[in-house]
Amino acid sequence: MQSAGGASENTLLFKVVPRNKNMSAPEPSVGVRPNVMPGLGKSPKNERDARRIHPRSRWLGFASLACIPLVGWLDHITGPTLSFALFYVPPVAIAAWYCGRRLGFIAAFASAAAWFTAGIPESEPLSIALVHCWNATTRLLIYSLVAFLVAAVRQQRDQLQTIIEQKNARLELEMAERALAEREIIEAAAREQRRIAYDLHDDLGQHLVGIAFKAKLLDEKLRSTHPEQAEEASTIARLANDAARQTRLTAHKLDGANGAIDLVTALPKLAAAVEENCRVRVSVNTSACSVSVSAQVALQLYRIAQEAVRNAIEHGRAGKLEIYLVSHQEQIVLTVSDNGRGFDPRVAEQGLGFRTMGSRAHSVGGSCELESRAGGTTLICRVPISRTPARVS
Secondary structure, eight states, X not given: OOOGGGSOOOSSEEOOOOSOTXXXXXXXXXSOOOOOOOOOOOOHHHHHXXXXXXXXXXXXXXXXXXXXXXXXXXXXXXXXXXXXXXXXXXXXXXXXXXXXHHHHHHHHXXXXXXXXXXXOOSSOOHHHHHHHHHHHHHHHHHHXXXXXXXXXXXXXXXHHHHHHHHHHHHHHHHHHHHHHHHHHHHHHHHHHHHHHHHHIIXXXXXXXXXXXXXXXXXXXXXXXXXXXXXXXXXXXXXXXXXXXXXXXXXXXXXXXXXXXXXXXXXXXHHHHHHHHHHOOEEEEEOTTOOSOOOHHHHHHHHHHHHHHHHHHHHTSOOSEEEEXXXXXXXXXXXXXXXXXXXXXXXXXXXXXXXXXXXXXXXXXXXXXXXXXXTTEEEEEEEXXXXXXXXXXX
């Protein structure tokens, strides 16, 4: 079976159908992968497995056996003027379909015996009796053939259904493994970001603070004797302090949010930071979000919003952005729209940012849709709701 992961990932539409609407991310199954049935060969084991699929319907097969004497009685009282030979076929077919080949053959033999008993000629020549026996034998063969064919069709159907179910189970397992791998990649990237943030804060930040301190001391020493050099030293101290402050801000951004905060609170703070640093108007509307999501879902939605805002500013040259957070129909929807210049789909398909957003949504059982036009771009991310507090960690 070809894996579902063979499909191209450089697309603008990332679709994932979760198995459970209430779970935050697809979880891999624990255990051994199901073995695909080796073939459609006929064997007692396959037949028993096929009959075991519908145990509640087996009573129909036994009920059909009870109908055979009734058909024989009607055949007897109507006499030879009205043939009931075809009325024995449904009980045989029902018995073979629901209970397998063995009971089908039993029903075929019972039907032939009932037909023979119902039509035994009275005070007829021996030749007529032999013809009647021959006709009963012929009907036995016909009914047996019906039972054989019906049981074979049912067996093939059940085996094919079993194969399909096993392949679906394997496909679900592969999708779960892929989602788990994507989530591990995202978590590894987050850990690497935190490590870089700590290095920036502890190493580079401290060095910049030291440079600023030394420059300040040099400024104080040179102020009385060399005022021009003192002014340059003061400039160096100011630039070093600014660089240290920017380093701390960058470290905080890489480390995620400052503590655990609500997603509804994190998005307005993101908008305020973008407006301050990028001079872009950003409006946020979370009033339609009346439920909370899990910490993992909240984190991925926050990262998706960050990436969408960054793409809109850097690539779309947007001057205005709108962020909406809405909950409805057992899912939460994040929408980021801008008034930028749009993008070329052929170029966007190769962009790491679009694939990253799709992978983040996929890791929590959601999907991302990206629409672009001349007047701007709209990102729509849908994720199933998990009834746990929404936190960004």
